[in-house]
Amino acid sequence: MINYKDLGLVNTRDMFARAMKGGYAIPAFNFNNMEQLQAIIQACAETKSPVILQVSKGARQYANQTLLRYMAEGAVEYAKELGLKHPEIVLHLDHGDSFETCKSCIDMGFSSVMIDGSHLPYDENVALTKKVVDYAHQFDVTVEGELGVLAGVEDEVSSDHHTYTRPEEVVDFVTKTGCDSLAISIGTSHGANKFKPEQCTRDANGVLVPPPLAFDVLDGVMKELPGFPIVLHGSSSVPQEEVATINKYGGALKDAIGIPEEELRKAAASAVCKINIDSDSRLAMTAAIRKVFVEKPAEFDPRKYLGPARDNMKKLYEHKIVSVLGSAGKLAEE
Ligand SMILES: O=C(CO)COP(=O)(O)O
Ligand SMILES: O=C[C@H](O)COP(=O)(O)O
Ligand SMILES: [Zn+2]
Numbered sequence: 001m002i003n004y005k006d007l008g009l010v011n012t013r014d015m016f017a018r019a020m021k022g023g024y025a026i027p028a029f030n031f032n033n034m035e036q037l038q039a040i041i042q043a044c045a046e047t048k049s050p051v052i053l054q055v056s057k058g059a060r061q062y063a064n065q066t067l068l069r070y071m072a073e074g075a076v077e078y079a080k081e082l083g084l085k086h087p088e089i090v091l092h093l094d095h096g097d098s099f100e101t102c103k104s105c106i107d108m109g110f111s112s113v114m115i116d117g118s119h120l121p122y123d124e125n126v127a128l129t130k131k132v133v134d135y136a137h138q139f140d141v142t143v144e145g146e147l148g149v150l151a152g153v154e155d156e157v158s159s160d161h162h163t164y165t166r167p168e169e170v171v172d173f174v175t176k177t178g179c180d181s182l183a184i185s186i187g188t189s190h191g192a193n194k195f196k197p198e199q200c201t202r203d204a205n206g207v208l209v210p211p212p213l214a215f216d217v218l219d220g221v222m223k224e225l226p227g228f229p230i231v232l233h234g235s236s237s238v239p240q241e242e243v244a245t246i247n248k249y250g251g252a253l254k255d256a257i258g259i260p261e262e263e264l265r266k267a268a269a270s271a272v273c274k275i276n277i278d279s280d281s282r283l284a285m286t287a288a289i290r291k292v293f294v295e296k297p298a299e300f301d302p303r304k305y306l307g308p309a310r311d312n313m314k315k316l317y318e319h320k321i322v323s324v325l326g327s328a329g330k331l332a333e334e
């Protein structure tokens with residue numbers, strides 16, 4: 001049993017309270033490998049931003065959960081080396097799928113967990129989330145629950161149909177479970193193809209324009225739960241210049257489209273305190289690597305393509321922090 005506080009990590013409580021007051025959101029970036037983690041920490045150190053490092057089930061399988069945990073511990077020291085006296089780094093389990101997974105993360109030093117019972121019948125979601133909260137809170141670990149189903153991977157019935165969060169359920173859910181934040185569904189989804197072309201319109205230049213998010217649902221939730229931290233999953237913007245680079249250098253991404261950054265700015269200014277971004281980092285990494293492979297086909301030192309990939313991800317993370325989420329300069333102590 002290791003407590004995250006001994007690793008220099010923090011939970012989300014204070015971070016979210018400040019983000020709520022200040023009208024900005026904390027970036028939640030997924031990481032699976034060293035270059036991604038370096039890019040995240042470099043971006044946070046330069047912008048003096050708090051950050052949530054997310055580990056998914058897929059990341060645990062790919063990289064090993066113990067190794068990722070030690071990498072996050074190392075990230076605290078790395079952030080200090082880069083000049084932050086008091087880094088604020090959360091190590092968070094993304095989409096925890098069982099009590100056992102959440103417990104094992106808490107026991108090895110995670111400071112925050114998501115228990116995703118959104119696909120379960122309501123009462124089962126409540127019971128599972130409460131069980132995780134009761135365990136987590138003994139160690140001051142914060143818990144994110146979820147109500148509503150995101151389109152796509154979370155929605156196994158059909159990807160056409162998604163279920164927005166029902167504002168009339170949120171007070172009951174939060175009261176019964178004691179969760180610290182709530183992920184909601186208002187039209188975002190995971191991956192780089194968030195909308196079908198037929199759901200979109202086209203602007204004067206023929207560029208796809210996605211349908212707007214359901215801000216009325218977010219408003220409804222905020223009315224029911226004033227001051228409660230809300231989380232948005234599936235919030236990559238799918239930068240079209242990265243998509244174009246990937247396709248120029250041999251990729252085959254079709255109809256890739258994300259959430260316009262203007263909508264994320266609006267969400268960040270509201271009760272949305274955590275914005276999850278993974279796909280954009282994957283696109284930035286892939287674009288940079290493809291470019292090197294095509295332009296320098298004789299290169300075989302991985303540092304020569306993973307280095308540019310890291311730089312491109314760092315640029316993306318900084319952009320999100322500074323120009324979209326507004327978390328730059330928001331550390332509690334300098
Ligand atoms: O929600 C996410 C991780 O939980 C990531 O969403 P994106 O696929 O939009 O980056
Ligand atoms: O929620 C999804 C995240 O982007 C993690 O994705 P993954 O399950 O492929 O690691
Ligand atoms: Zn979910």
Ligand SMILES: [Zn+2]
Pocket residue numbers: 095190233234276
């Ligand atoms: Zn997610």
